[in-house]
Amino acid sequence: MIKITIQEVAEKYDLSKDTLRYYEKEGLVGPIEKNKSGSREYQEADLERIEFVKCMRSAGLSIAVLKKYMRLYDEGASTKEARLKLLEKERELLKEKIDYMEDAYKKLNYKIKLYKENKI
Amino acid sequence: MIKITIQEVAEKYDLSKDTLRYYEKEGLVGPIEKNKSGSREYQEADLERIEFVKCMRSAGLSIAVLKKYMRLYDEGASTKEARLKLLEKERELLKEKIDYMEDAYKKLNYKIKLYKENKI
């Protein structure tokens, strides 16, 4: 059973300690266990959750959505359907965003091409 | 020579009138011409710029970056190199973001698959 400090988690995932505590306060992760002196001790399961949250945040899922998902998760098996619905909805939104971004990427590419061909 | 009201532009591009005025204040578009009574009259060139700005904003380019690009643009031909550099940098950042989002999309897909196979 591993035990990792907040500092180590912050370095491992390139998140600030403040952000990790903020995520915990918002219920996106944890609650994280504390040792006798009150410091957080992250465990394997916590790290998995943090990795998931970081990945989803970097994709633009909001704190509110992740909070809701985690709340449902903590409520147990009866919320499976709701969680699935939530994930599918977010997947749709993400798909749309990716499409927009790829469109913008193509436009940027085209504009850069024009610049390079001295047409601007 | 077309002349379009702010209302029509807002509807056409699904941006609020406040946002259009905000973009103008920040120098992302315009300055837009006004008629005798002080109302904005958007013209073709304005619309093209708005479309570009909207597209780039939806891809996550910041107001600050677009402002800088437009400022360079207004400074004339001598800033071509700087503009190209800026666009190439933003293209790189955009590429990274798309990669992150596609990774998240795959993870979401996988998770949804697990849910549907009743493995969660």
Added chain:
DNA sequence: ATACTACTTATAGTGTACTCCAAGTCAAGT
């Protein structure tokens, strides 16, 4: 004992991008 470092909490502050509001102007319709 003292200094140093890393942690804790609660709360305040920041940056970004809008979004809303108040007060006023203008043109058209009744």
Added chain:
DNA sequence: ACTTGACTTGGAGTACACTATAAGTAGTAT
């Protein structure tokens, strides 16, 4: 003449996601 509706401005307010600060504690090194 008066109301209605859409516009104008400057400035205040909001939402989101952190980020920083202050005050304190706990463990380690000298």
